[in-house]
Amino acid sequence: MNDQLISVQEVSSAAEDLQARDTAEPIPEHIVEIVSDSGEGAQKCGQTFGIVSARMGNGVWTVEIIPAEIQPPARTPDGASGIRIRVGEALMTNMGNEANLVVAFNEQVLRSRLASSAYKAGTVVLLDNMWASDPSEDIRTQYSEALEEFAEFGLEVYELPIQTECLKVVPDPRKGKNMFVLGMLSHIYSRDTEQALNEIANIFSRKSEKVISTNQDLFRAGYVFAQKNVPYHYEISPSELADKSMVVMSGNQAVGLGVMASGMEMVSMYPITPATSASHYLADDFHLTGGFVHQAEDEIAAIGFAIGASYAGKTACTITSGPGIALKTEMISLASMAEIPLVIVNVQRGGPSTGLPTKVEQGDLLTTMFGAPGDSPKVIIAAATISECFHFVTLARRLAESFRIPVIVLTDANLATGVQPFERPEVTTDWFAAPVDQSDWDENVPAYDWDEETGLSARAIPGMRNGGYVLTGLAHNRHGKIAYDTTSNQEGSDMRSLKMATLAGTLNRPEIHGDADGDLLIVGWGSTLGTLEEAVDVARENGHKVSSIHLRFLSPMEPGLKDIFSRFKKVMTIEINYSDAANAPRISEENRRYAQLALLLRAHTLVDVDCWSVVSGHPLQPGNISRVIMDRVGEIGGDK
Amino acid sequence: MFGLKSDWSLSANDRYFTLDDYARSLPRWCTGCGDLGILAAIHRVCRENQILPENMVSVSGIGCSSRLPHYMNGYGFHGLHGRALPVACGVKSRRPDLDIWVATGDGDCFSIGAAHWVHALRYNMDITVLVFDNGIYGLTKKQTSPTTPEEYLTNTHPTGALLPPLNPLTISLGVSNISFVAQMVDWNPPLLYETIKAAHDHKGTSFVRIIQRCPVYMEALNLEMMDDPANLLLLRHEDGIPVPEGVDRLFENQLEHDPSNLPAALGIAADKSKMPVGLLYRNDEALCYDELSSVGLDMTYEEKLAGVNAALDKFSV
Known part of the structure; x- marks a missing residue:
């Protein structure tokens, strides 16, 4: 092995030279994927790539690609494990649409991502070509068939000797190929090599010096390899966030x-x-x-x-x-x-x-x-x-x-x-939470001294002298005493509900993304924020009168919703949960089951809130949502 | 203020607490219920140890036994069926200064709460766990419990309980890190008091199964045991439950048993011919989880702030 090793000095000096003389194409953002069999470290590679990018001041959003099983069989579409990193000049708020560049450790895992519509014609694929010369004829056939499939789809595939190159550094590249790929990506996207090398040292900080230096060697080898063999070299400027402490x-x-x-x-x-x-x-x-x-x-x-x-x-x-x-x-x-x-x-x-x-x-x-x-x-x-x-x-x-x-x-x-x-x-x-109150409790104050205006009450905490009471999940009165009489449970329920109204009274109306009136209002909640707003922006750029709001408080509900809804021809939620499609067989206005927020909003506002939702298990992508929005705008005959 | 304790010693606390200071409302258990005697014994132990009432937390689940917090002064937590132990452990986890009593029953502890029973014993937090075992569901009116004797007629098994009863002693003794297992009957007040006192004094989870009379739904079983003391086996040892003078004369079967001898304890527990009363096992060296869970309680706000910033630094870009 030793005579095949690339000397550390050779690699690092080459890397420095190359970084200086290569010219990189500036791009606003890219979506990168690394896909492999489970256990090959693609996620660690992508996380490190993301962290280095964030440190350089780029916006970053990562999504893990997780196989269905803990130990899936190697080289199967179901076993696809990996990560998507969306990196750009601006703040990244979602996973985006199709990937721009993919590094794949084998062709089968790539097939699964293709089936998930993760790629488009023109997506660049850097594929390890070790399978083309595999001793098994079955594998060689699978490989060549897959390549035909990819070509037909329009993927731009580069077959690269990743395994062969890694073998020059380590005897078993199954551990370490990910750092070689990190080196490749670091060249392709002009990442800060010092940051990356430090991060590698962090990752393996619990391992020996030898492990750290081997992985850093792999990184350097990948960097140089990409410089010589990959015809892509980009630059992504730092975002306006770069000056802030992040x-x-x-x-x-x-x-x-x-x-x-x-x-x-x-x-x-x-x-x-x-x-x-x-x-x-x-x-x-x-x-x-x-x-x-x-x-x-x-x-x-x-x-x-x-x-x-x-x-x-x-x-x-x-x-x-x-x-x-x-x-x-x-x-x-x-x-x-x-x-x-x-x-x-x-x-x-x-x-x-x-x-x-x-x-x-x-x-x-x-x-x-x-x-x-x-x-x-x-x-x-x-x-x-x-x-x-x-x-x-x-x-x-x-x-x-x-x-x-x-x-x-x-x-x-x-x-x-x-x-x-x-x-x-x-x-x-x-x-921080205040220290535990251990002052004396006024023995004339009952355990639930509900304020009639707000429902709120002070709380006796064990250790407070004279504060002793019995907490019970049974119906109880203000004194915390079990009470099955006709009024106590009603009063307790009223007071607990009153607290919700008190809290609701302190909330602000949701901010509207876009104009305060128009044809279609999208209502969302949770992790879909970035996707929904990006999709709304696309629709607005196309001249559609679409806006969105995104709820943070769901119980109690944020105020002003009925008023906001009244300024749009149509209101719909977009969610990641189950709903019947309005036009599905046997579904009518009477029996349609709505997405969860939609159901609540209909009850809450008496507005005929529509919904679109999926339970595919995947995060929403702005491209798909733009199409949903365009369809709905079309249905209501919205202005353009 | 000062007060005279039951052993005629003087206590010179600022505040002296009488039995009334440990009572709350009047118990609403049935006439003749064994729970009343258990409650009286607990109150006596509280007075003897002059526990600050505001530092006492009685935690229970659901069932007749679990009404206990309503009859104890200080703080009570009458929670969910089977879940007294996780709550009690949670209270203790960050408040090691509090004195925790758990009242539970054979249904609450050995059936719906069985997972928590096993694990709470293993956590061995410094709490006192009293199982009021009457061998029947009382509050919901005579359903089979895990300790109902086989063939006993209940409303869920009108032709007789189908399975042999579960043995709470062998199970408890089989749990790793177990530190205190005792068994007592409710109808021997001096021994019951000594048992609960020893349990409370023990550092770690003290598990006491109390055979408790239910005169309404399980009269036959307990009458038989009360009438014929030959069914009982008194465990004696200098490290065991102190046996008050004269009380030993009630027991025709007595056994010298060293409570540090786990295999012997298991043998006694497994022997169905006699009901052992006394201390089966004690290990003062067992690990107490509350000593781990209460880590960092003395940290100042400045130290915490430095800690948050040190944590954030690791994610800084």
Whole structure:
């Protein structure tokens, strides 16, 4: 092997020379994909590419491509694993449409992405050609057949000896090819090589020096290889954000940091995809703020444990996903009934039942709102960006304590694994929860001293002298005493509902993206913000009178909706959850089942709100949504 | 203020608490219910230890047993069926200063809450867990519980309970990190008091199964045991439950049992011929999870702020 090794000095000096004399074509943005078999490190490669790009001041949005199984068979379309990185001059708010450039470790995984409409004619594919000379005739045939398929579709395929080149550096490129590819991409997109080499050192910081230097060698080899063999070289200028102090992270990491910045000290969880990585992050860093991650024996115990800590004055957080929410329902209802502050993060995945664990859906809005016995009001807020994943958790803690209520923060698989830069929050100690009140309680004040105007009441915390009371999920009066009489349950329900109205009175009307009146208003919520606004912008550029609003508060609902809706000929929601298409067989106005926000808005405003929604498991793409918008504008005969 | 304790020693606290200071409303259990005796014993232990009422948290699930917080002063948490233990552990997790009592029953603990039972024992947080085991669902009127004797007639099994009852002692003793397992009967007030006191004094999760009379739905079973003390086996040891003078004369079967001997405890627990009363097992060295979960409680706001910024630095671009 040794005689084949490229000397480090040779490579790095070549890289420096080449960077200087190559001229790069400026582009506003590109969508890049890296696809491989599971376990080949494509995601690590793409995340590093994204982080380096963010550090250089570019806008970035990443989406992981996750195989359906943990150990899928190699070289199968189902096993496609990888990542998409949308990188550009401006802030990137969604995954975009078809990819511009793809690096593929084999041709079969590429077929799966082709079937998912991830590519267009002209998409550049850099494909490892090792399969063309595979000893198995079957594989050679598959390879050549796939290439024909790609040519027919119009992909611009470059067959490159990636494996062969990696073999010059390492004996088994299955570990390390990803860093070679990172080097290739770093040349193609003129990335800062020093940043990339540092990031590689970070990735392998728990491994030996030898591992770090080998991976850096692979990076350098890839860089030089691309310079010599790939006829593309681009430059993407930094965005206006480059001057600001930024942080870049995934939505789940943002949730974890939000927990820390809010002053919460306890996250109680049970492993569930795609929520768990938030707790993985906290398990690494929570000690920095004196916090603890409790991995409970099940979802119910996880929320019960959090409720116990909250009841004792340490508002806690539980992080889960749809099936976990289903299990926690009874406890959430208890927190609502007994007025225990609590933060619940629901990283939504595809349903129903176990559904699509790794895929995106906005399917839990109604179950979080209504999935409980009786009337169990709670606050529901939905993060639309990764920045909001952070800020909404801190908001949730404050709301939970001020209103003595469970607060559910909805995010989803798209936000959870997506990586995006945002402005670094200026945290101060005011963000933290106040110390546990242990002053004496006035013994004349009952446990639920509801204010008749707001429904709010102070809370006695264990340790407060004279404050003792029995918290119960049974119907109770102001004194916390079990009360089955004819008035107590009504009064308690009234007071808990009144809190929601009190909170609603503090909210602002949603901002309108576009004009305040027109033909079509799109209403969205959650992670689709960037996609919907990009699609609306395309429609507006084409002369259509389309606007959009994006709701963050779903319970209570933001004010002014009926008034805003009245200024448009048609209102529709676009969501990632199930609805019947209006023109589907057997579907009529009477039996059509609406998307979840649409159903709520119809009840809330009495406006005939239409909807379009899908449950494909994929994030929405602006190109598709533009077409949906154009279709609807056409149906209502909108002006152009 | 000062007060005289039951062992004639003087207490010189600022505040002295009497039995009334630990009571809340009048219990609404049935006449003759064994729960009343358990409650009285708990109140006595509280007085003996002069626990600050405001530092006491009684946590329960659902069932007759779980009405206990309503009859205890201080703070109570009457939560969901089967879920007392996760809540109690959560309270303790970040408030190690609080004194936690858990009241649960055979249905609440051994059936709907069985997963939490096993895991709470393993967490071994410093809480006192009293299972009021009457072998029947009482509040919902006579359904089969996990400890209902086989062939006993219930409303869900009118021709007799179908399965052999579950053995809470062998299960508890089989849990790793278990630190305190005792069994007692409600109709022996001096021993019940000593048992609950030992449980409360123990650092870690003290699990006490209390065989409790239900005169309404399970009269036959308990009468038989009460009438014939030969069914019981008193466990004695200098490290065990102190046996008040004279009380031992009630037991014709007695066994010297070292509570540090786990295999012997398992043998006693598995022997169906006699109902052991006393301390089966104690391990003062077992790991307490609350010592792990309460990490960082002394951190200042400035340290926390520095921590948040250090965390953000890692994501800085």
